Amino acid sequence: NVLILDFGSQYTQLIARRVRELNIFCEIKPYNHLPEDLSEYKAVILSGSPFSVRGDDAPHPDLSQIKGKKPLLAVCYGAQYLAHFNGGNVAPSNTREYGRAKLSFIDHSESFFEGISEGSQVWMSHSDTIKKLPEGAIKLASTHDVENAAYKLKDEDTYAIQFHPEVYHTTDGKKLLENFLVHIAGVAQTWTPDSFVETTVAELKAKIGDEKVILGLSGGVDSTVAAVLLHKAIGKHLHCIFVNNGLLRKNEFQSVLDQYEGMGLNVKGVDASARFLDSLEGESDPERKRKAIGRVFIEVFDDESHLVEDAKWLAQGTIYPDVIESVSATGGPSATIKSHHNVGGLPDYMKLKVVEPLRMLFKDEVRRVGASLGIDKELLGRHPFPGPGLAIRILGDITREKVAILQEVDAIFINGLKEWGLYDKVWQAGAMLLPVNSVGVMGDERTYEKCVALRAVESTDGMTADWVNLPYEFLQKTSNDIINKVRGVNRVVYDISSKPPATIEWE
Ligand code: XMP
DSSP, rough: OOEEEEEOOOTHHHHHHHHHHTTTOOEEEESSSSSOOOOOOEEEOOOOOOSTTTTTTTTOOOOOOTTTTTEEETTTTTHHHHHHHTOOEEEEEEOOOOOEEOOOOOOOTTGGTTTTTTTTTEEEEEEEEEEEOTTEEEEEEESSSSSSEEEEEESSOEESSOOOOTTTTTTTHHHHHIIIIIIIIIOOOOOOOOHHHHHHHHHHHHHHOOOEEEEEEEESSSHHHHHHHHHHHGGGGGGEEEEEEEOOOTTHHHHHHHHHHHHHHHHEEEOOHHHHHHHTTTOOOOHHHHHHHHHHHHHHHHHHHHHTEEEEEEEOOOHHHHHOOOOOSSSSOOOOOOOOOOOOGOOOOOOOEETTTTTTTHHHHHHHHEEEEEEEEHHTTTTOOOTGGGGGGGSOOOOOOHHHHHHHHHHHHHHHHHHTTOOOGOOEEHHHHHHHHEEEEETEEEEEEEEEEEEEEEESSSSBBBBBOOOOOHHHHHHHHHHHHHHHEEEEEEEEOBBSOSSSSOO
């Protein structure tokens, strides 16, 4: 196990993902919540930070239990922090030190840079620079602008680098992490999807025994993988509930339910469409729509779970990015842009114990674990779909007729992406039904009908996104199909806004 101490860098999660790609388990902890028992950690990595070490409010944790006692790798701010507190000198830099740079000098007498040559590209992002190294420190690398790009403290396994090994643009970043973790710190590369499945199934068996577990399936990757893991551990004691809120994609409820049954899951499909659609009647405010759907979901789920006699556990598909304690640069909570409704908001009175088998996994790891469990590739590669479904893609109030129109449009778009081999190149796609009618002409007749907007984005986590440059021929064919086949739609537009400032969903 490797400990990553977070100083608030935007790249901290990336460090963890790179380490996991080396099949090494690691955990992120905020610098001000250093675990008391450090014995299980074989090595420690210090992250970057938006702070300057010279600032009064900068993170200055006590590292006396770590430095010199365990292999330590300090990145960016971490490197400056070590220099600052060990007799070096950190000051604002005169030249810009952002973006690409090339290593112009490397000390190859140290195994740290083994297999990495001069000229290798690294990614810099810092405004302070290390002017003078600590007493006795050994310079390991430089770039044209940054003299002390990497160094080592004498007589201890403490390494520091000014650049970011975790970002894609640092060509040999992963190799460097491997050199440090595997060759210097001697950490074993045993964290694989298969070993995760094996140990997690054993843990779940021991923890749950023959008690009953309830799990809400959504059709998405996380809840599905959580269900299959639990099923492997406790079989029929897992009771899955899959709710149709009437706002899913066309035919989705039945086809996903069939798939779940095909996997041998003990699943109950509950068609509560009418209850959801009735609760949304006349509602056009996005946040109130979300709240109504969240409320009805809890009611339905609660009713259903009471039918499972003597259930003791509630299972959830929570993943690691949802549980990492983060260091906030401003100290305050971030603004709520949209309230995301998930199973997380279940009422306290359900008094169930919670089990979250995926809480230590990143999304890409969930997919790899799913593949190792034999879950269908197509299911694992599905685009994300929001909990409130088409309700937040129908701008304005929602009627059954509008849902039916949007389901048709969405199906043409998504099936087209699949047929053209574009589906896997897109992170998320969908159609929005706009609350405007526009004039058109079909045959000799004037029409006055609805407009739909298509949206397809590239992203890694939904936090930032860019629109996808879909081929014109594809857009042309899709637009024709939609206008010819879907009654009530006479105009199609394509959304070319990035996030930020736009969001992925229109509501
Ligand atoms: P935005 O629109 O905020 O979306 O750019 C980012 C990602 O979150 C999804 N999304 C939601 N998911 N409940 C959900 O479960 C919601 O209320 C919700 N709103 C947005 C969106 O589909 C995208 O993947």
